[in-house]
Amino acid sequence: MIDRSTDEQRKHEWGVILAGGDGTRLKSLSRRITGDERPKQFCPLISDISLVKETQIRVALEVAKDRTLFLLNRLHEPYYADILSDTPASNLIEQPRNIGTAPAILYSVLKIAAADPQAIVAFFPSDHYVSDNTKFMAHIRSAFETAHVGQDLVILLGVDPESPQTEYGWIEPAQAIQGHRQLHRVRRFWEKPCSGLAAVLQLRGCLWNSFVMVASARALRELMVSATPALYNAFVSAMALFSTDDEPTMMKKLYALLGETNFSDRVLALVPERLAVLKVSGIKWNDLGEPKRVLASIQTVGARPRWMENY
Secondary structure, eight states, X not given: OOOOOOHHHHTTEEXXXXXXXXXXXXXXXXXXXXXXXXXXXXXXXXXXSOHHHHHHHHHTTTSOGGGEEEEEEGGGHHHHTTTTTTSOGGGEEEESSOOOHHHHHHHHHHHHHHHOTTOEEEEEEXXXXXXXXXXXXXXXXXXXXXHHHOTTOEEEEEEOOSSOOSSSEEEEEEEEOTTOTTXXXXXXXXXXXXXXXXXXXXXXXXXXXXXXXXXXXXXXHHHHHHHOHHHHHHHHTTGGGTTSTTHHHHHHHHHHHOOXXXXXXXXXXXXXXXXXXXXXXXXXXXXXXXXXXXXXXXXXXXXXXXXXGGO
């Protein structure tokens, strides 16, 4: 793929590694590996480094280190303090608690937009297995280039499915976007379909939803204003205290008042006309949400991490 990004464009490209989840579905395995309550993203599951560091290595192939932020849960600080000790505090966005993906994404977007109103932002969950980082990040480069031109679009990465998975969300593509063979409009989402429907979706060319996305900060703000205005206004009211000593106290008060909000259900599913899906093929991808997926990914890699010696 030819990289058509200019140096000026790259200065406005940001990455956010989403690492604030509680990892409850994998808790039995992560507890066995580490002997404590740390969430899976801070565990060495596939190799002998943690998932969040593996994600950081992947993201660094296309996003500058000083524009890569980590979205965290302050309650997990005992687990990430050492892992991220070489990361400046200004690159850590610490939520008081986990209340879903919508507040996490909005908080990140507003922090970045305050520093760079022209920002294009890529979001990366920190609990994925990717077989080929270079190929995967080439798709991110393509998404960045598209977002620089089409700043109204929110681009989702949809993975070419290997099987009719019932535990993933699926994206149904619509018509191709002119000039982009692998980029399509989004017709609709299918969340964790039954086995029969999943098989039909695979045959129809639907894609696994990786929850990796790229968009301008402006487009993401517009989505949140439209879909969750109360949530958006609550965060905007706190923006004056961003990057001050009062920010943690203010955010603790704000988070205490907010309920859980899922970004996929409450935002993306409501505005398919603003979305595009970029097909990712030629790699193996796995959401490491279940022990069986972890073991399958280890088998794919042919690795044997230290924790498996006593497994």
